[in-house]
Amino acid sequence: MTNSRSLTRRLILGLGGATLLVWISVPTIAALRLSKVVDDLSDDLLKLTAVFMEPALIDEGKVDSDYIRVPGYTPSFEKYWTVRYSVEVNPRPSPGTPALDGFSQTATDRIYTLKMPDGRILRVAEPLDLRRQSIKNGAALVLVPILVLLPFSIAVWWMVIRRSLAPIKVLQQEIGSRDGCNLSPVGVIDLPAELAPIAASVDRLLERLRTALDRERECAANSAHELRTPIAGSLAQMQRLVAELPQGSAKTRARGIEKALSSLGSRVEKLLQLARAESEIGVAVHAIDLVRAVRLEIEDLGKKPQYAGRLILDVDGCPSLMRKVDVDAFAILLRNLIENALIHGLPGTPATVSVRTEGSIAIANAGPVVPLPDLEEITKRFRRGATGAAGSGLGLHIASMVIKRIGGSLELASPARGRDDGFEAIIRIPP
């Protein structure tokens, strides 16, 4: 309702305004019409009064009745009062009162003048205040109920419009809550006929999107299986061959192939991660404990002989950190940053992973300082700093892509905070 483009607001303002205009116009027109009717009726009555009074005046002495009283009769100037009318016989001419037959009006009275056969003039006057009062009373009869009913009507409009538009709001909330991580059908039942096709279309679209994403995930899983398994078989066979071959050139060559296969495995892993980072991974519906994911990754990496004993986890004061992120996306992000620290850190020195309550996770390693221009470039694809260590040049690029999808930030610092050397990657994920 706060949105000026809200349909409910527009409907209430538009319909309310139009109805209000109609309701104001109706009594106004009625009042004008009433004024005309009252004037006509009053004129007719004024004329009738004069016409019926005329014989009474001719037949003198019969004018005194319940309706016409003669307080003091003088032939030259007589004034008769009725309940409503003032009657003058032989009035004195005055500048504001035309002495003609028929109707005329002064500032205060409506007058009907009748010329009697004996030459006398009968003038019947009605105070205009009486007419105005009649019109006011009539108009009030129409207007007062409208004014009384108006606030109640506005409240009823409001309720009816809100109630009628409630399904739109429900549908809006249902569709609004859908994103890359919640693709369940809208499933809003009892929608009006106008909205049901929209919900059905959205459901069909979500279904297609869900199917597409499932296929993409399945494709990624199948690709992983199809690529990793033959490499694993070849590497294992080559390692068996290395173990069985006697020392010599054949063994040296076999070791070279083993190393190449191992490197191929790492590259396949990075390319699969890159494919995932470029796809749908990111936020999630439910919060996960990032500390648990950090522990799992550290435990897994720590089991690798080349990284054994080189990882330190610092979760001082932060036993858990709940965030709505996709656990696989977060694991890809974290693994790349930790592997980066281990590969490019000084050999034999530890890499520290620190988790803090405000939602930051910092991965720091010892090593030479990375110049600022390099620091700004190393998150680009296949861009590497001045390092001789083995690496694909994709790790930080993947990490920077994933952190964007998660909705967090990645800060790279060199030297690492609180020391003179090294490198530190700090990720911040808002609640």
Next chain:
Amino acid sequence: MRILLIEDDETLGSAVREHTVADGHAADWVKDLSEARDYASVVAYELTLLDIHLPDGNGIDYVREMRKRLDSTPVIILTARDQISDRIEGLNAGADDYLLKPFDLGELSARIYAVARRHGHFPEPIYSLGTLAIQSAERRLYRHGQAVYLTAREWAVLDCLLRRPGTVVSKRKIEDALYSFGSEIESNTVEVYVSRLRKKIGGDVIATVRGLGYRLVVT
């Protein structure tokens, strides 16, 4: 240890089997879950190496099935499924470890020993027995400070005895540890390997309990 390897990929399966046998374990290699169920129903394995993508089902379901029937045999999942959610699913199902393909065979050995140690199948990494210092994980044995070379099968016999030092281990148990399915078993094979071991580590270290089996002499 007697290991059941469930892996449908021929190239990888044969290499892993060879490697585990070279490490001194008895390994039976099957290529689907149905065969695995058959093998597990007749042999008490001490560890299972399990792939997830199998022709007749999902390895995770096999682990759940094992845990449901209170089978506590340690399981290491060997898989190409590289997402942490897959790993969490596998560990939550009851697997003891999760190794991603491609892996280094040396790392596989280390993980087998780590899991086996957690389940009490191996003694501490360095075990002292009289004049002997034994490092099972690294396959090293020192007698009077001098390195002694043991073959894979000799290690298999020693591992069997080291699992319960001082208690009698049946000849049948040692035979199970020595041979995988398909290998021929001679009636005196266990005696031959025990004899070879005695020559290398000392005759008084392994005692024969007539009619029952053998035991390590713990002083």
